[in-house]
Every structure is written in C-alpha cells, then in structure tokens.
Amino acid sequence: MNEKQKTISASRCVMTEIVLPNDTNGFGNMMGGRLMYLMDKCAAISAQRHANRVCVTASVDTVEFRTPIREGEILTIEGCVTRVFRSSMEVQLVVTAENALENTRRVCNKAFFTFVAIDDCGRSTPAPQIYPETPAEQVLYNSAAKRREARLYLSGRLRLEDSTYLLSDLLSAIASFGVEDAPS
Numbered sequence: 001m002n003e004k005q006k007t008i009s010a011s012r013c014v015m016t017e018i019v020l021p022n023d024t025n026g027f028g029n030m031m032g033g034r035l036m037y038l039m040d041k042c043a044a045i046s047a048q049r050h051a052n053r054v055c056v057t058a059s060v061d062t063v064e065f066r067t068p069i070r071e072g073e074i075l076t077i078e079g080c081v082t083r084v085f086r087s088s089m090e091v092q093l094v095v096t097a098e099n100a101l102e103n104t105r106r107v108c109n110k111a112f113f114t115f116v117a118i119d120d121c122g123r124s125t126p127a128p129q130i131y132p133e134t135p136a137e138q139v140l141y142n143s144a145a146k147r148r149e150a151r152l153y154l155s156g157r158l159r160l161e162d163s164t165y166l167l168s169d170l171l172s173a174i175a176s177f178g179v180e181d182a183p184s
C-alpha cells in the first residue's frame with residue numbers, strides 16, 4: 001500500500017434505521033423506493049468518505065428485493081468502496097433486516113452503486129486508489145473490473161469489441177458449449 005491509497009475499511013458506512021409506518025405500503029412491508037433512497041445515501045457517504053470530494057450517483061446495478069422487510073424491523077445498510085477506476089468508484093451495499101423481538105437477522109439484498117467524484121465545476125475528477133486488505137476484499141476488487149465493463153456496455157459507453165473481459169468471456173462460454181448445449 002502506498003501513501004496515495006486508502007483502505008476499503010476506511011470507506012465503510014453503517015446505517016441503522018427502524019422501519020416506521022410511513023416507510024411501508026398497505027401490507028406493512030417497506031417500500032422499495034424508500035429502501036433505495038437509504039441505500040443511495042449510505043453509498044454517497046461511503047464514496048465521499050473515500051474521495052473526500054462531492055460524489056454523485058452515476059448508476060445503480062440490479063437491485064433485487066429478496067424478502068420483504070416488515071414494519072418495526074431494524075434495517076442495517078453497510079456500504080464500502082470496492083474499487084476505484086479514475087473518478088468512478090464501485091460501492092457495494094448489503095442490507096440486513098433484524099427482528100429484535102425474535103432475535104433473528106437476514107440479508108435482504110445486495111447491490112452495487114457507481115459514484116463519480118466531481119470537482120468544484122461539476123466535472124469528474126480522480127479519486128484516490130483503494131487498497132484491498134483481506135482475501136474477500138481482493139475478490140470483490142478483482143471482479144469489479146468485469147462488472148464495470150458490463151455496466152458501461154449496458155449504458156452504451158463501451159463497445160463489445162473494445163472490452164477486455166466481456167468479449168473473451170462470451171467467446172469462452174461459446175467454446176465451452178457441449179454438443180447437447182449448442183444452439184441449433
């Protein structure tokens with residue numbers, strides 16, 4: 001690690017909220033939009049803690065709502081920057097719901113948000129590089145490059161022929177087709 005790098009743990013943000021009636025729909029389940037608002041806030045804190053700059057949301061990957069979060073449950077959202085490219089940062093969010101009465105906890109969803117550090121004129125500006133310290137952080141760091149290509153491809157910012165991973169992954173998937181798997 002050099003003096004220009006920062007650790008992933010230094011970017012960590014943990015937010016805790018209780019789900020109140022105002023956060024829920026008619027069935028007593030937390031509204032998806034309310035959860036995404038809190039996730040965006042947590043990710044912004046994490047990105048700004050890392051970059052020491054104003055950071056804006058550039059994109060949100062698939063957000064899947066796996067299990068309902070009920071009124072009265074305690075929500076914990078944990079965010080950290082997993083990798084920095086130039087100005088853009090991938091932030092991972094893990095949402096846990098806790099039922100304090102039953103003393104149970106479950107992971108409700110995970111998502112990646114991309115934030116961009118901006119300068120005083122609103123232009124993108126470099127953010128410090130990040131240093132993964134643990135094997136789990138290293139795995140996330142390595143796989144972030146593929147996820148970045150996928151999101152830039154989907155947003156029309158990257159052509160398949162200019163990608164490093166997408167094209168080779170596609171070709172190796174095709175090469176690994178068995179006879180019975182091959183499309184007719």
Ligand SMILES: CC(C)(COP(=O)(O)OP(=O)(O)OC[C@H]1O[C@@H](n2cnc3c(N)ncnc32)[C@H](O)[C@@H]1OP(=O)(O)O)[C@@H](O)C(=O)NCCC(=O)NCCS
Binds near residue numbers: 088114118124155157
């Ligand atoms: C995000 C924003 C600053 C990017 O501006 P831009 O002119 O495209 O800037 P650049 O071309 O310099 O790109 C900046 C970075 O954003 C990344 N980026 C841009 N669009 C992206 C997307 N859809 N997904 C992931 N990364 C993206 C680029 O890859 C680049 O990354 P890098 O610097 O690490 O290589 C600009 O689009 C913006 O201000 N958007 C509005 C942000 C906002 O208001 N968010 C909250 C609203 S809900």
